[in-house]
Amino acid sequence: MRWKRPRQMLNRLARERELGRTRNLLVAATGTGKTVVAALDYRALCRAQGGQPRLLFVAHRVEILRQALRSPAFGEVLAEGRAPDSYDHLFASIQSVASADLLERFGPDYWHTVVIDECHHLPAQSFDAFALPGVQRAAGLSGSQDGNFVLS
Secondary structure (H helix, E strand, C coil): CCCHHHHHHHHHHHHHHHCCCCCEEEEECCHHHHHHHHHHHHHHHHHHCCCCCCEEEECCHHHHHHHCCCCCCCCEEECCCCCCCCCCCEEEEEEHHHHHCHHHCCCCCCCCCEEECHHHHCCHHHHCCCCCCCCCCCEEECCCCCCEEEEE
């Protein structure tokens, strides 16, 4: 992994947040550190707020969830029929979010931060469901074919 690129992405994301742009899409080539950037961004938020705001991390594959959740002490996985004890720091598959009716059960302001990894795999209606009005920070992560980094 080239650390120059994730640092650039993180700095740009921080600038966007300073401008009040809290719903962002990071597009970069596979393996350039988008998930790491999302984790570092969340860590910076935790430091700034002095706590750990509720987080929902969504991906289309369970392997991505397990890679993103490196410490079981931090959060839980909702996938493959497993039900978590807590939904505060949840790493969930797209299918599990839908089948458990999470967005309807917990409401639009339960999670402070929502990260959707490989968001280009989401059908449009599923993506729209995550654009909850109460979510204070949202980040979609997506791969690009040409290796260029885009933040919108």
